[in-house]
Amino acid sequence: MHFISPVLWQFLVNWLTHFALFPPEASTIAPHADALYFFLVAISLVGLVLVLALVAGFSFLYRQERNPVATQIEGSTLLEATWTIIPLALFMLAFVWGAWLYFRIYNPPTNAMNIYIVGKQWMWKAEHPGGQHEIDSLHVPLGRPIQLTMISQDVFHSFSIPAFRVKREVIPGRYTTVWFEATQEGTYHLFCTQYCGTLHSQMIGTITVMKPDDYEAWTEGSTSGMSLAQNGERLFASMGCNACHSGSAAARGPNLAEVYMTKVQMTNGSYSTVDDAFLRDSILNPTMHQMAGYAPIMPTYQGQISEEGMIDLVEYIKKLNSNYRIQQTLNTSQVQSSAQNPAPSQSSNQGRAQQTAPTAPGMVKP
Amino acid sequence: MSTILSLPDQTTATLPKRSYLNDGYGLKSWLLTGDHKRIAILYLISITIFFFIGGFFAGMVRLELLTPPTDLMAADTYNKMFTMHGIVMVFLFLVPSVPATIGNFLIPIMVGAKDLAFPKINLLSWYLYVVGGVLTLSALILGGVDTGWTFTTPLSTHYLNTHVVTAGLAIFVAGFSSIFTGLNFIVTVHRMRAPGMTWFRLPLFVWSHYAASVLMVLGTPVLAITLVLVVLEKVIGIGVFDPAKGGDPLLFQHLFWFYSHPAVYIMILPGMGVISEVISTFARKRVFGYTAVAFSSVAIAVFAFFVWAHHMFIMGISNYSALVFSLLTMLVAVPSAIKIFNWSFTLYKGSITFETPMLYAFGFIGLFTIGGLTGVFLGSMGMDIHLTETYFIVAHFHFVMVGGMLMAFLSGVHFWWPKMTGRMYPEGLSKLAALITFIGFNLTFFPQFILGYLGMPRRYAAYPPEFQVLNVLSTAGATVLGVGYLLPMLYLTWSLKYGKIAGANPWQATGLEWQIQSPPLTTNFEETPVIDYEAYDYEWLANKTKHEVQTVG
């Protein structure tokens, strides 16, 4: 939109918004989406007018009263080529532009602030890293890239903010992400756009964009006390993760400090990046993410941790810089000591039954 | 307004003594028939019934959407309304509409054969359709289904206790009806053409149906197995689509859309075939670029299989996968554009009249162009992010399906009505109905494009108040549209007894079907025709009429 007059653009957008034909442009990507839309509308109008003109024009010029005998024409290769190549070229332009927009919307910048979204029938739960929890609502600061990491607890949902021109499916079993940067204060619609059952139409909310200072004030005012990472730390200890992931040299499990977004080698020789999906899936399906040099003894936590608990753990590991506190909890907690578990250095082939995650009595339930 | 309609002298004209309509009386002669024409009539009656049932559900949906809150019916009931509307309209109306009625009636005649290759399979296909339809109705009567016509898992497998299994089995059975129809058409076109009827002398109607049949035959079985897996997951609990058991719900999406995208071309291609015939007849000209149009039909059928994941752009498929599917989607749009231009240029230097079938064909061209172009919006992956799952999608597919396909169906029914029944429909009333339908359609569905861009999600019973004006416009349009659809029901039925006698070729059209009596004999031709002229050969027709030759072959 830099190539058309800003005045015209403002006029167009304001007029369309005022007449409620257009959602407000409230994010950095919105004008880009609208520009593509205007282009598509323009070529569609041109195409439609052309076809209608041809049909109407020919109907008038060659109606039976005016032209009683038809002239049989087989065709014209030139015309066929023309109306094959020109539409193809325009569609390709739409493809390239659309692809550019798509990659922009689904590839977040590295400095994006992460907020977790859990969708369930029929509400949205937003979890800010600082521990603020919202239902059917999301407060975000102006002018900062925000990445949403989302998962569903039950069926397919879809997180849609029309004013930002972003939308992503929210699926059970894996994370999906989308990002945006809000450019205008105000409240905007949040919709679930994937049919999810009885109260699909009620799975709506508001996105509130606030000035950074107001946002800070809001976060301070609405925290529950524990940040996600802090809650994750508690879970890490209570689920017994610290027993194997103690960070010591002889630990049975890989060191998790500063492991986020590093590349690690799997037992089959391939390399994987430790992102949110990897972390979550390693906890639920450890056998699918066997790290080289470690025995396949990690138990699965499928069914034992809720999605919110998973988010807490993932957030904790993402923020983990040192193993100091882990080793502190090992020393002071009542988790079963390593003496009770066989040494892992030789990967033995005996039929060792897989024990479930060791939990100490009185620990916090995930 | 001038017309090319040429009817016999009504004071002396009568229906032919013998025709397929009076070749045997009684229910048994109809219900056990092998005659493709009678089967076509059976289909016509049944799909009309289902059309009005589906239309009723649409009416309910639009009534609820007059006001922002969910106040006309319970949310669950609304969900059942749009689900049943979709299932009935897609599987029980649109998919069989042109192929099973007009296609069944005309394909053997157009290729110069006495019947389809497998008449008994044709009858079986109708019975399977009826069984599928009855099962769907029973799902409705027993309490309804509310999965959406797309049966998305895990909602349909684990989170709903409505009659998903019954509906799934119903569509499974109806799917085989479609497969057998397609199989019959393919074999007929390959093996039963009359002497001299080469591929490139076939009417474009046959080409379109051939392409659609290939899609039916190759795509529908995948839907069948997908539904089987959904039923097994629901009934027994296998976890093929369940993440808790190691399954992947996205696999369902891939399998479902692998059929359901070709399905939309199954629905539109036969309609495109009708438009080719109608435009050619009422412009008195061979279709411009016959070869291009024929190959475009085949190209659409081929490309149709490679674009399914454009329904899944935001579902977490990889960016690169989305890139490939978006590119292919742009490619599949091109053959449709080619056809639109070829039809438009068929009018060039023609001699055009504006009878009802032609009016519907014009409506098709305009509305399908809009619908098809909005498909390009959706194929552009970044644009799709904002537009998908909103009313933009609803508007897009209604433009192509209703503005396109249904108009083509009505065009075809009116065009071949004299051939099928021997009688003409009332032209003045039919033009009025066409106009009402066109106006009603635009009023109903154009506001939905705007609603979609505003962000109104689909399948919503309640919506924010600022969307109300557009919704009210849409519902008003739906009422008008309903009137437009009701009128043909009334006057076509009236015409069965009181319509003017049509004679063999009221439109003075080319094509084998117009060289035989109206209604045709059971065996179609008295002698096997021998073809030594091209399709749409109006000069041949002029010479033939001049010499008053009435026999064929």
Next chain:
Amino acid sequence: MDSQAIATHPDQAHAEHEHSPYLRHHFANLEQQKETSTFGMWLFLLTEIMFFGGLFCAYLIYRNWYYPAFVAGSHQLSIGLGAFNTAVLICSSFTMAMGVHAAEMRWRKPLIGWLLATIFLGCVFLGVKAIEYNEKWEKHHVPGLNFSAAGFTKQDPKYPEDRPLAPDMAEKTQVYFSLYFAMTGMHALHMVIGVSILVILVFRAWAGAYTQGHMTTVENFGLYWHFVDIVWIFLFPLLYLISRHQ
């Protein structure tokens, strides 16, 4: 693929119609009728390939994701029974082909004999399948109904080289068995339909319908039967023979 229509002289068509009671009214001659019905059967088999294709597709994806679970699940199937069933089906294809030959040669009794042999072999196959399914039920390997992955986390004495699975991978064996039952179940359903049609064919053959020079029905059914056999030839290695290099 032909580019010309089946050219028939109208007179010839008329003459043949008077002679053969098998000629259906809408065909010009018996040759066209036969070719048409065979084409139709091949096209139908193509739809069946697409039908099973969906299952094969799901199988390939999940096998790629959960290979150890698929190995463990596969080793729970009896390779002996599977191989026996494969041999039975191949023999039944042989007997079916012999039946088609007998029909061609107009030998009524041998045709009936070969058809009965095919039925017998088909029933043997289905019986063995029933035994296998029952075995699955007893071992709690029926997904959804009584599935338990407990056995997979322990060492199986019959397969000393197999490591026991981790609990999360053990749960994935349910996907393997889901596909096992879906694929072999669909196949068995097609066998049941085939055997039922064979019974009808035996009765019609007894009445001499296929030994008077018009055996297209038997031929086309033979195509169907061979197709069902070929599907099994794919199913057997995919389901039974994963990593069996002992």
